[in-house]
Amino acid sequence: MSRHVVVRTFERIDPEVAKGLAEQGASTVHEADGRRGAFRPELHPLQRGVRIAGAAVTVSCHPGDNLMIHAAVETVRPGDVVVVTTTSPSTDGMLGDLLATSLRAHGAVGVVMDAGVRDAAELRAMGFPVWTRAISPQGTVKASPGSVNVPVTICGQVVGPGDAVIADDDGIVVVPRDRAAGVLVAARQRTANEESKRARLAAGELGVDLYRLRPLLDRLGVEYR
Numbered sequence: 001m002s003r004h005v006v007v008r009t010f011e012r013i014d015p016e017v018a019k020g021l022a023e024q025g026a027s028t029v030h031e032a033d034g035r036r037g038a039f040r041p042e043l044h045p046l047q048r049g050v051r052i053a054g055a056a057v058t059v060s061c062h063p064g065d066n067l068m069i070h071a072a073v074e075t076v077r078p079g080d081v082v083v084v085t086t087t088s089p090s091t092d093g094m095l096g097d098l099l100a101t102s103l104r105a106h107g108a109v110g111v112v113m114d115a116g117v118r119d120a121a122e123l124r125a126m127g128f129p130v131w132t133r134a135i136s137p138q139g140t141v142k143a144s145p146g147s148v149n150v151p152v153t154i155c156g157q158v159v160g161p162g163d164a165v166i167a168d169d170d171g172i173v174v175v176p177r178d179r180a181a182g183v184l185v186a187a188r189q190r191t192a193n194e195e196s197k198r199a200r201l202a203a204g205e206l207g208v209d210l211y212r213l214r215p216l217l218d219r220l221g222v223e224y225r
């Protein structure tokens with residue numbers, strides 16, 4: 001039988017790097033990391049216009065059972081993003097305003113939930129950022145073991161404890177801890193580069209000229225009439 005564990009100590013991304021990644025946002029960070037790390041677009045934000053990034057606290061739960069989210073709370077440090085998955089698919093409302101209040105009290109900046117949440121109105125009113133597969137009143141029990149701060153697979157990506165998780169209106173991206181600082185540098189370069197492109201596009205310059213796409217269109221045999 002595999003052992004269930006709660007890992008209390010692990011290395012996290014630098015908080016300054018997390019702050020920078022939050023400013024850059026999920027899509028830019030994904031591009032800057034060589035188009036890696038994007039979660040399948042199956043989890044949606046409860047709120048609009050919120051961008052977070054932080055070190056992952058990972059939680060693997062039995063479906064319909066939020067015991068391990070409670071067990072995870074004491075491992076949360078200020079700035080962490082709590083990433084929850086279940087060992088088989090579930091849409092049950094595993095987290096609501098009470099658990100969110102507890103996580104926030106320990107400094108969590110948001111939750112990424114591959115299952116359901118409830119108390120949606122209260123979560124929005126308290127301004128606690130949540131990305132989730134479902135909103136459901138379905139209650140859950142506190143009964144089965146699971147693990148906290150072990151690598152988890154969620155929406156096609158592996159997230160380890162302490163990795164950078166970036167979430168906004170576009171979706172969710174993970175960057176492994178050892179790459180996060182370098183990806184931030186690349187993301188800032190990309191943003192600076194986009195500023196000049198935006199100005200040229202706003203002035204009416206064509207993308208086909210800006211990106212030098214005319215030779216490609218010719219090569220592909222696209223005719224202008």
Ligand SMILES: O=C([O-])CC(=O)C(=O)O
Pocket residue numbers: 066093094095096097098099100118119140
């Ligand atoms: O208590 C639960 O199981 C989930 C919930 O509604 C809350 O956290 O408020």
Ligand SMILES: [Mg+2]
Pocket residue numbers: 096097098118119
């Ligand atoms: Mg509740």
